[in-house]
Amino acid sequence: MTETSQGVNSVDIAVGILTFVARYDGQARAIDIANGCNLSKSRLHKYLISLCRTGMLSQNEKGIYSLGATLHQLSGNGSGESDPISKLNDVLTAFRDKFNYSTGVVVSTGEGLILKHYNRSFRNVDIDFLPNTPVPLHHSAAGQIFMGFTDHPQDDQHASLIAQIRLQGFAVRYQPTHGIPGAQSIACPLLDNKEKLIAIAVTMGFFCTEDIPQIAVQLMNTVGSLSR
Structure with missing residues (x-):
C-alpha cells in the first residue's frame, strides 16, 4: 500500500470544505457547502463545528461561513504577513462587525472594476452581492476613487468632483443605483x-445622510490602520 493511500479521510474532507468556501470568495452557506462537497447536513455540521472551533472558519449571525483568522495566519507569505487585499478585507470585516455596515473590497481587473470581497451586515434588510460583481465606473463611489487615484482619463464634467475626492480622501454615492432605493x-x-492604488475599500447600505461624513472618517481610519 502506498503512502498516499494511507491518508486520513477526514482531513481530506476538511480541506475540501475549506477549498469550497475559498472558491465562493471566502463566504458560503452550509447548504451550498453540503451540496458542493457531497456531504449530508448532519455530517457537514460536525466538520463545521471543528473548523470554527479551530479558527479555520468563522460563522456570522446570518449563518454564513467565512475563512477564519487561523487560516489567514497560516496562508501568510514568508514574512508572516498576508497580501494587502486580504489584510484590507480582514479590517473591513472587523469594521462590519463593529459598526454593522456592509463592507467590500473593489479591485481593478482587465475587464473593469469588480467587487472581490463582500461582507454583509447583520441587519434584517440590506444588500446582497455575488462574488466578482462588476462595479460601474461612473455610477459608484469606488469608481470615483479609481478615477481620482489613478491615471484614468477625466472629462471636464467630473474634474471638479475628482479633485474634491482626492482632497478629502473619500467618495460618496448618494443616489440609488440598479433599482435599490x-x-x-x-x-x-x-x-x-x-x-499607487492597490484596492478600494467600500461600505454600503441605507445611511442617514447626516451620518455619512462620520462613517467616511471611520472607514478611512480603518484603512489607515494598515499603514501604521
Missing part, C-alpha cells in the same frame, strides 16, 4: 508607499 456607498483608497 435609498442605498448609498462610501469608498476610500488603499495606497502603497508610492501612492
